[in-house]
Amino acid sequence: MKKQRLVIVGAGSTYTLGMIMSLVKEKENFPLKSLIFYDIDAERQERVAKATEVILKEKYPELEEFKYTTDKEEAFKDVDFAFIQIRTGGLKMREKDEKISLKNGVVGQETCGPGGMAYGMRSIPDMIELIKDIRKHSPNAWILNYTNPAAIVAEALRRVFPNDKKILNICDMPAAIMVSYAKILGKEIWDLVPEYFGLNHFGWFTKIYDKEGNDLTDELKDHILNKGFLPEDAEIANDQSWIKTFKQVEVMLRDFPEYLPNTYMQYYLYPQKMVEKEDPNYTRANQVMDGREKRVKELCKTLIENQTTEGAHLEPDIHGRYMIRVAASLAYNNGDIFIVIVENNGIISNLPDDAMVEVPAMITNHGPKPFAVGKIPTFYKGLIEGQLAYEKLVVDAFFENDYDKALKALTLNRTVVNAPVARKILDELIEANKEYWPELN
Numbered sequence: 001m002k003k004q005r006l007v008i009v010g011a012g013s014t015y016t017l018g019m020i021m022s023l024v025k026e027k028e029n030f031p032l033k034s035l036i037f038y039d040i041d042a043e044r045q046e047r048v049a050k051a052t053e054v055i056l057k058e059k060y061p062e063l064e065e066f067k068y069t070t071d072k073e074e075a076f077k078d079v080d081f082a083f084i085q086i087r088t089g090g091l092k093m094r095e096k097d098e099k100i101s102l103k104n105g106v107v108g109q110e111t112c113g114p115g116g117m118a119y120g121m122r123s124i125p126d127m128i129e130l131i132k133d134i135r136k137h138s139p140n141a142w143i144l145n146y147t148n149p150a151a152i153v154a155e156a157l158r159r160v161f162p163n164d165k166k167i168l169n170i171c172d173m174p175a176a177i178m179v180s181y182a183k184i185l186g187k188e189i190w191d192l193v194p195e196y197f198g199l200n201h202f203g204w205f206t207k208i209y210d211k212e213g214n215d216l217t218d219e220l221k222d223h224i225l226n227k228g229f230l231p232e233d234a235e236i237a238n239d240q241s242w243i244k245t246f247k248q249v250e251v252m253l254r255d256f257p258e259y260l261p262n263t264y265m266q267y268y269l270y271p272q273k274m275v276e277k278e279d280p281n282y283t284r285a286n287q288v289m290d291g292r293e294k295r296v297k298e299l300c301k302t303l304i305e306n307q308t309t310e311g312a313h314l315e316p317d318i319h320g321r322y323m324i325r326v327a328a329s330l331a332y333n334n335g336d337i338f339i340v341i342v343e344n345n346g347i348i349s350n351l352p353d354d355a356m357v358e359v360p361a362m363i364t365n366h367g368p369k370p371f372a373v374g375k376i377p378t379f380y381k382g383l384i385e386g387q388l389a390y391e392k393l394v395v396d397a398f399f400e401n402d403y404d405k406a407l408k409a410l411t412l413n414r415t416v417v418n419a420p421v422a423r424k425i426l427d428e429l430i431e432a433n434k435e436y437w438p439e440l441n
């Protein structure tokens with residue numbers, strides 16, 4: 001089995017230690033020769049890297065090379081895989097996106113509604129530059145991107161790199177939901193085979209099977225309707241915000257029992273309720289800064305001081321394991337099935353070919369081979385078409401420096417709807433994002 005050279009881009013991320021533990025857990029499926037960290041924030045990256053050294057010394061002694069750098073050539077030279085997890089503008093800008101939206105009575109969320117648009121326009125330039133730089137030094141590497149908002153980033157990359165078939169955008173939300181399904185069904189996530197369609201953070205499971213082909217969908221729906229639904233991945237199982245979000249799945253299923261919704265549908269189906277439950281002065285970004293970000297910082301400090309992982313709370317998570325198993329299937333032609341983001345090209349036959357859709361695909365060393373979904377029913381088609389038009393208009397607005405298109409995008413979004421509100425939020429976001437967005441005329 002060929003050992004892989006992997007670079008993690010945005011290695012100062014709060015997700016990196018979970019990724020390292022997942023690389024340890026998955027080392028037989030995806031063995032590494034070399035691990036490289038790259039970030040633009042040297043100090044943030046160094047803290048995570050020094051903690052990583054402690055983990056690797058104990059749990060991955062066979063790794064031949066580990067290094068961290070802010071130099072792109074050193075980071076991207078001759079790698080087999082690049083995992084990209086950057087956050088342009090950091091959590092501070094996420095906080096602004098969420099607060100501007102909520103103060104105008106609209107969903108304030110990282111990837112949904114105005115927050116998604118603002119974050120998308122920040123992510124696109126950095127993502128384009130990074131892909132160009134990685135390609136300069138590693139023309140054949142697989143690039144797995146999970147930088148958000150994945151839907152908007154995927155659409156922008158599709159336009160700029162139409163012939164690059166080795167960029168794959170992925171989200172962990174369907175997998176995190178499947179961890180909860182697996183718990184209910186008394187199975188492991190890897191035993192389940194999903195049927196699913198949608199856009200990123202905007203989709204539905206239509207069927208859940210086991211590997212023997214038994215249809216478990218009704219059993220799952222019955223359980224959710226009668227006994228509720230909770231997050232089970234250790235990373236989010238005790239997080240009150242995620243607990244509330246998973247509980248909302250029961251409400252969605254009661255209202256629309258046909259398919260099992262992605263948790264993110266709550267923002268589009270119940271926007272008013274989502275606004276009411278939030279505190280516009282202390283949003284999810286504040287919770288993350290005071291929670292996950294502080295926790296990771298403390299954990300790094302402890303690991304570095306103690307120079308051992310003993311007593312440290314360190315676990316692999318579904319976020320890391322899912323990305324790594326996709327990478328393994330790409331590297332070793334495993335043909336495993338994962339839900340990924342790909343260009344439609346007839347997969348969902350009544351949606352446009354150039355939509356970036358999220359669907360199950362068999363992952364081979366030639367890339368994802370998505371399964372046909374066929375025609376989707378009117379309700380879902382209508383919802384998706386509105387969201388897709390919003391996503392396309394955001395990317396148009398970015399590349400064409402077009403204020404009108406940005407305004408149309410926000411007005412189309414189900415979390416906004418009212419044109420004067422869309423205009424007010426857009427103007428406030430333009431002001432807040434002066435440093436990051438292109439000028440819109």
Ligand SMILES: NC(=O)c1ccc[n+]([C@@H]2O[C@H](COP(=O)([O-])OP(=O)(O)OC[C@H]3O[C@@H](n4cnc5c(N)ncnc54)[C@H](O)[C@@H]3O)[C@@H](O)[C@H]2O)c1
Nearest residue numbers: 010012013014015039040041085086087146147148171172
């Ligand atoms: N697709 C998914 O399902 C999924 C799941 C989890 C996280 N994410 C995404 O992963 C990213 C990281 O999230 P986080 O909360 O850990 O953020 P974070 O701010 O803790 O980490 C992001 C890191 O990226 C670095 N960075 C920013 N711009 C960069 C650039 N141009 N080049 C290199 N590094 C750069 C920052 O310095 C920081 O260390 C976000 O985009 C988040 O939305 C996506």
Ligand SMILES: O=P(O)(O)OC[C@H]1O[C@H](O[C@H]2[C@H](O)[C@@H](O)[C@@H](O)O[C@@H]2CO)[C@H](O)[C@@H](O)[C@@H]1O
Nearest residue numbers: 148171172173176233235236284288317318319
């Ligand atoms: O509000 P946050 O920053 O806590 O989360 C936003 C991200 O939420 C999803 O990722 C989950 C993931 O599904 C779960 O497995 C675990 O790893 O936690 C993550 C969040 O903490 C979503 O898919 C991402 O796109 C969001 O960035």
Ligand SMILES: [Mn+2]
Nearest residue numbers: 171172173201
């Ligand atoms: Mn996601």
